[in-house]
Structure formats: C-alpha cells, structure tokens
Amino acid sequence: MHRQELCVAIVGHIDHGKSSLLGRLLYESGALRNEQLREVKVASQRDGGVLDLSMVTDQLSEERDGRITLDSTQARLDTDKAVVVFVDTPGHQELIGNMLSGTGLAHAAILVVDAARGMEAQTYLHLSVIRLLPIRQVIVVINKMDLVHYRQSTFMELSRAISLLFKKWGMAPLNTVPLSAVEGENITSRSGRMKWYRGPSCLEALESLQEPDSLAESAACFPIQQIWNLRDYSVCLGRLESGKLRVEGEVTVLPQGRSARILSIRYHTRVQKPVAGECLGLEIRTDIPLARGQFLCDAEHGLKVQSNIKLELIWLSENPLRPGDRLTVCVGPQQSLASVMNIVLVDPVTSLRVNVNQDVGLRRYELGIVNVQSHDPLVLDPNARILPLSRVICHDGESICAFGCGKHSAAQ
Numbered sequence: 001m002h003r004q005e006l007c008v009a010i011v012g013h014i015d016h017g018k019s020s021l022l023g024r025l026l027y028e029s030g031a032l033r034n035e036q037l038r039e040v041k042v043a044s045q046r047d048g049g050v051l052d053l054s055m056v057t058d059q060l061s062e063e064r065d066g067r068i069t070l071d072s073t074q075a076r077l078d079t080d081k082a083v084v085v086f087v088d089t090p091g092h093q094e095l096i097g098n099m100l101s102g103t104g105l106a107h108a109a110i111l112v113v114d115a116a117r118g119m120e121a122q123t124y125l126h127l128s129v130i131r132l133l134p135i136r137q138v139i140v141v142i143n144k145m146d147l148v149h150y151r152q153s154t155f156m157e158l159s160r161a162i163s164l165l166f167k168k169w170g171m172a173p174l175n176t177v178p179l180s181a182v183e184g185e186n187i188t189s190r191s192g193r194m195k196w197y198r199g200p201s202c203l204e205a206l207e208s209l210q211e212p213d214s215l216a217e218s219a220a221c222f223p224i225q226q227i228w229n230l231r232d233y234s235v236c237l238g239r240l241e242s243g244k245l246r247v248e249g250e251v252t253v254l255p256q257g258r259s260a261r262i263l264s265i266r267y268h269t270r271v272q273k274p275v276a277g278e279c280l281g282l283e284i285r286t287d288i289p290l291a292r293g294q295f296l297c298d299a300e301h302g303l304k305v306q307s308n309i310k311l312e313l314i315w316l317s318e319n320p321l322r323p324g325d326r327l328t329v330c331v332g333p334q335q336s337l338a339s340v341m342n343i344v345l346v347d348p349v350t351s352l353r354v355n356v357n358q359d360v361g362l363r364r365y366e367l368g369i370v371n372v373q374s375h376d377p378l379v380l381d382p383n384a385r386i387l388p389l390s391r392v393i394c395h396d397g398e399s400i401c402a403f404g405c406g407k408h409s410a411a412q
C-alpha cells in the first residue's frame, strides 16, 4: 500500500522536552542506527552518564553544551502504519525564526507541555504559529509525568486547561497524551504506570494522523514565475500549486480577471494531466500581456483580489509597528508595499483583542491583527486551502519583520 509521507513539527516552550521525546520515539521504535546510538551514549557519558536522547537531534556542540536546541532538524520514522518526517524545533523565544522555518513544512504538530510547569509563554506563541500556518492536526503531549508522580489529577487539570485554550481559538487537539520522555512511559506502548489513561500512546496517536489533503481537489492555481510573450501566444513557467490543468482548458488570469486558453502543457515531454506540485511550462493564448507575479486559476477559483487586507501577524522586528508605517507584504510570488491603517493587539492566552496603544505599537513577539492598504492588489485565499496564497511574510526593506496569514477585510 502506498503511504504518503507526513511531516510533523514538534513545538512547545523551551525545555519542555521536545528533543527528548523525539529521541525516545526513534529509540523505542528501533529507528536509530547502531552508530547513532553509540555516539549518543558516548556523548551522554561525558555529560554525567544518563542516556540523554535529546542529543539524537541536538548534534551541534553548542546545542549539547548549552542543552538547548538552536535550529530545526529533521528525523524520519518509518513504521508499518505511517511514514513520519519529524521536525524538532527550538523553544527559545529568540529562535522563533528557526522554529518557523521548520514548522512551515509540517502537515501536523505535536505540542509538548511540561506536566510540572504547565503552559508557558512559548506554549501560547507556538500555538498561535500552528493556527496561523494553519496546521489543522495537533497532538498535545503532557511530558515529564514522572515529575508529578504520574498523577491523574495533574494530567486532567492541565489537559482541561489546554482544551479550553484550543477552544478559544476555534481549535481542538486530536489527542492529549500523558507521557515521560526520559522514563519512556507511553511512548510506543501503553504505560503500566498510568493505568487510569485509556487513550493511545504517542506512537499510536501519530499513526492515526490523516495523510495530507490531496491538493488536486482544490481549484487550480499556477503562479507565473517566468514568461515569454510571443506574437500569437505566451509561454509561462511555474509550479502548479493546486488543482488540475488540461490542454484546451479555459483559465482566468489574476489579478486582472481576464480569460486565457491553455494551448499545450510541457513537462520534460508533452503531458496532458499534470498534478499539483509539478513544475510546468504552459503555452497560453490570451489578449493581455502576461507577467511574473500573475496567476492562472480555474474560473471558479474562490480567490480574492483586493488591496484592503487584514493580516494576522506575529511581529518579529525589534522596532515596533505603528499605524501609518509602511512595510512590504509578500504572498507567494507577489509582493506589494502597504500602509498600516490600524492595529489590534491579540492576547495569545485569552484571545482578547484591544486597540494597540499608538505610542507603544505592536512589539516584538506580539500578536496583532493589522489592517493594511496594499499599493498593488494582492491575490489571497481566504479559506487557506492554497497555503502559498494564505501565508504572509512582511519585510521592512532590510529584514523579515513579521509572519502570519492574510484575509481580505470583507472575509472577516
């Protein structure tokens, strides 16, 4: 049976045990090579003797010496039921950029919470990242149950609080799994020390994740990367992000909203039915000159072209964002300068919204809803089915200053 690869990001507050959990999962599933295990054993001996499985992914000497994950790393687990590519991400607030670059690839996430410490600042911020991307399948893991003597009441209290938090954001975890990464309880098989728990082990929860949605079912979307406008037709190169295209099919050119006909489809050799994710050359006939940054879409595309845009952002720059500021908004291959009209500050814990203090502005690592007027109209997918047309990055001319998702104001 063909099994699709599923990419799972492991996120959560610093030191809550993300790397230890991943190392333990790989170890107990027999996915570690002998030399990998030998190397981790030797490194652990130098460091006190107890096998430290966080070193499976924390391989840099700075990571091992500082006992902290600095950058995202990947590890693969191939079981009878699933093929999972894990992305271990750093929990330190200052490393949110590295956390984002790893998490952006994921189809699902494990949110790790320390049983003894409960939810902390990055638990909330990472949940906001998951929501904005959006990652729709989330497993919550309550780790370090050994530190609370595997008490059911501690687990119940914490899992209730986490479920409430998810609910505030219109989300729900698929499972909430109590475990101990260090003592290896409830990792690949049910724990004898938490007989009160009736749910799946961590591995069982992972194996019941849904495979990624087939993008072929969404509307066709082909961003134009390169173009040659010839006398009778145009040749465009790009990647089919979603949906299907066919020779002689009618498509709409966005943002202009003009129609075009596909004369031929080329992918090394002539093909008739390209699938989502493939890089293609298209011969197109239309009555307007085509340019990089435009899109070819199904006539029934559901996408919106607008300049008045509502962005939900995590602000990353040291310089706060204030109404009246200008920034460059990037959505897939499109970018436009935009003026900030107003900013609403969102509390990642309570989900409450207040108008931002205009003198203070939106500060680093804060979450905000920012209304902007873009100078050029942008194509966005308000339903977040075509991810490159929903995710937004902003830069201030020098560096990336925000990450988030975009919605047209009318869609709110």
Ligand SMILES: Nc1nc2c(ncn2[C@@H]2O[C@H](COP(=O)(O)OP(=O)(O)OP(=O)(O)O)[C@@H](O)[C@H]2O)c(=O)[nH]1
Pocket: 012, 013, 014, 015, 016, 017, 018, 019, 020, 021, 054, 067, 068, 069, 070, 089, 090, 091, 092, 143, 144, 145, 146, 147, 179, 180, 181, 182, 183
């Ligand atoms: N008692 C106990 N300690 C744990 C458990 N899991 C992890 N730890 C300890 O918690 C500390 C942090 O573990 P890591 O796995 O490095 O945590 P992390 O979430 O990957 O940390 P960052 O990547 O830096 O955010 C280490 O000292 C681990 O040994 C657990 O189940 N029980």
Ligand SMILES: [Mg+2]
Pocket: 018, 019, 020, 054, 058, 068, 069, 088, 089, 090, 091
């Ligand atoms: Mg780590």
